Amino acid sequence: MKIPMVFGLAIMAGFSAICGYAQSSEGSWQIGFEGQVYPAGVIPGLRISHDLAERTELNFRIAMNIADRGDNGEHDQEEGEGPGFSFGARRFLADNHEKWFVGLRADVWFLEIDWQDTVNRMASGTTDITVFQPTVEAGYRFGDHKHWSFTPALALGYEINVKTDGEDVGEGAILLGGLSVTYRF
Numbered sequence: 001m002k003i004p005m006v007f008g009l010a011i012m013a014g015f016s017a018i019c020g021y022a023q024s025s026e027g028s029w030q031i032g033f034e035g036q037v038y039p040a041g042v043i044p045g046l047r048i049s050h051d052l053a054e055r056t057e058l059n060f061r062i063a064m065n066i067a068d069r070g071d072n073g074e075h076d077q078e079e080g081e082g083p084g085f086s087f088g089a090r091r092f093l094a095d096n097h098e099k100w101f102v103g104l105r106a107d108v109w110f111l112e113i114d115w116q117d118t119v120n121r122m123a124s125g126t127t128d129i130t131v132f133q134p135t136v137e138a139g140y141r142f143g144d145h146k147h148w149s150f151t152p153a154l155a156l157g158y159e160i161n162v163k164t165d166g167e168d169v170g171e172g173a174i175l176l177g178g179l180s181v182t183y184r185f
Contacts, residue, residue, distance in 0.1 A: 027051040028097075030149065032182030034061055038174055041067035045086075047180055054095045057103075061086040065109045073170025075115035080126075082111035090137075098141050098149070105155065107133040113169045127166030133159050133174065151180045 027050055034047040045063025052058050062085050069078040088105030092098065109131040116124040139153025155176040161169070 027053075028184050030182035030184045032180055034063070034178060034180035036155070036176045036178035038176045040069040040072060041065060043176070043178075047182065049182065051097050055092045055097070057090045057092070057097055057101075059086075059088045059090065059105075061088075061107075065111060067111065067113070069113075069170050073113075073115070074168045076118050077116040078113050078169055080111050080113035082109055084109035084111075084131075088137075092141075098143075100140055101138065103137045103139075103153075105135045105137060105157075107131075107135065107157075109133065115167065115169055125166055127164060127169045129161045129165070129169060130163035131159050131171070132162045133157050135174070135176070139178075147184050149182050149184065151182070153178050153180075 029051075030047075030049040032047055034045050036043040036045075043063050043065050045061045047059060047061045049057050049059040063083070064081060065084055066081045067079060071077060084107055086105050086107040088103055090101045090103035092101040094100070109129075111129050111131060113127045113129060114124070115127060135155040135157030137153050137155035139151055141149050141151040143149030155178065157174050157176070159171045159174050161171045
């Protein structure tokens, strides 16, 4: 089932409004590096977060998604990459934005996937896709309690190809493991 691009844009506009509110409110900011891995790729990126309330954090990420799906797509071989961004929110169990948390995130990826079929016919091509990827996450933040923090997390989501220019390529459930290192100011 495909989600219309308008729906994805509406979700992003809502997160943008929330982030606009965060800028006008008091609270600390964190900036740093975030890396995620999943069975078919890696996602390195830059992350910025804002503590909105005692237990709530909003975050934004700009990243590059590098995928090598092998034959776990619509074709015998699929690989590619592309930039993207994420908006998310986390709810911590402790009042100081540390320790255990759960969260929601919405990613948008602009990927160029090179594919090849070798089993039934010799064919190859390139497909440009826009992917909407909602995820739920859980993790644990620890650090020096003043500036540096380290946050391992696991996320479960679903990749939805909302726009495809070329032949269909893989989409579906995704499990990601990640680590962010941030500096609070």
